[in-house]
Amino acid sequence: MTSSSVRVRFAPSPTGFLHIGGVRTALFNYLYAKQQGGKFLLRIEDTDLDRSEQRFTDDILTSLKWLGMEAEEPILYQSQRLDHYKKIADRMVDQGLAYRCYCTEAEVEATREQLMKEGKKAMYGRTCRERKEPLEGRTSYAIRAKFPLTGTTSFTDMVRGEIHFPSEDIDDFVMIRTNGVPTYNFVVVIDDVEMNISHVIRGDDHINNTPKQIYLYDALQAKKPVFAHLPMILGQDKKKLSKRNGETSTNAYRVEGYLPEALLNFLVRLGWSHGDQELFTMEEMIALFKLENVQVSGAVFNSEKLLWIQGEHMKRANPERLGKIVKEDFKSKFSDASFKELDSAFAAKLIPFLAPKVKLVKELAEQLHPLLEPGVMPVDASILKWNKDESVKVKIKAAIDVLRNEWRALIESNQKNTLGECGLDHAGVDLKLRSVCEANGLKLGDLTQPMRHFVTGHASSAIGLFDLFPMMNWKIINLRLEACLKS
């Protein structure tokens, strides 16, 4: 036994890639479990045999692992328990708690439309509810719940309080389909009971399912869990977030270069808050999370704020870890040569400078590549400011030539690889560049723009020249300055 009886689960269906809304649900479950000293479990709801696919299950598992939220007990797959569910349904039929329905889908659909037309709630007409014998000429049947006709089903939601449903609004929902496969509303209860789930934390699109499920808990004579319904995550159009109105695949955020803790931090603030605090570590989220503080209305997914949070986590991330992520997830941003240099001491020194200035890990990779590439980087010299004034261009080149000759001499006399090893530091480069500018009648910006462009391979680099020159291999700097002078 754990110190707590709290057991929660995340129960996605593998009919699509792990959805960002699903991640938020998983997160709230996970946070609650961890904080209460309970367990976080996983169940794959694959009873829709046609739409469930292995690749989606794989994606869900990979993504959850990436996010650091893994199941603490073996994963339950509903498709492996079909017979078990069927037996329970049959037993309920014997007990008079459910019944066989011989209606065809077309017949059901017809009464549903008729009721809608009459201004009533669209539901099953209950044709077979009191039927004792199979319908003449029909062999296949579904099993429906014999939901009470009168009374009220009530429950206390941990985020919304009391919710009541009059029985006449609840349908005799299907538990077992004609093909023998059980439905969601049925199996979710059996599994939650058998997995000993104490708290059902899920999206509020399930509020309407709750009375049906409560009927099942009672029918099974099982203890009901505590329910907590989370507000929906909305797209920019304020509708439930879907592929149409936003990027919903979790893996897409990984590919973009988001850190898992940043995504989680952003998601936890969608529907939950702790005063004015915006940034949270996983430990803080676990310590501070309270279901009582969960918001009740939907929250629009704001990708700009996500980017900002990502940038903040980038500043706080361990540089070594960032290096690993770059190697694992962003190999495509490198050449063979620059990828190899990722293991160098130079790369390790670069990351702490680069990471706080970029937002995405992908951008970190894009900044690293040209700095690690041994050769010259292609430069579009047409955007350089010196094109505006030929006389300035001449002066700049003269200044660069002076610098290059001085530094080459320095390297040669010291027999070293970098200017830093020859004693030149940030302040030294600063001083040198400024004095050369003064001597040639140039502004600092005039000189640095072309140098930066050619040396870093970027029009704007996340690392300043003063920091870069001392640590970068002189041979490469020299090569690139040479290219600059020739342009």
Next chain:
RNA sequence: GUCCCUAUCGUCUAGAGGCCUAGGACACUGCCUUUUCACGGCGGCGACCGGGGUUCGACUCCCCGUGGGGACGCCA
């Protein structure tokens, strides 16, 4: 249409009857700083859906409207 949920800046939110001339964050924007971009610092713009109650006093409590969302599947 029916049922359920919901309503503070454009967005995420603070606010548990007087602390509110409503706070923070993102975005936008002005200035400063600056070797580009960015970061940072100091400002600005910007909201309690409407109407009734309850109360000495409502952003906060109640009711009604209205708006928004969700559900109404032999999907989950």
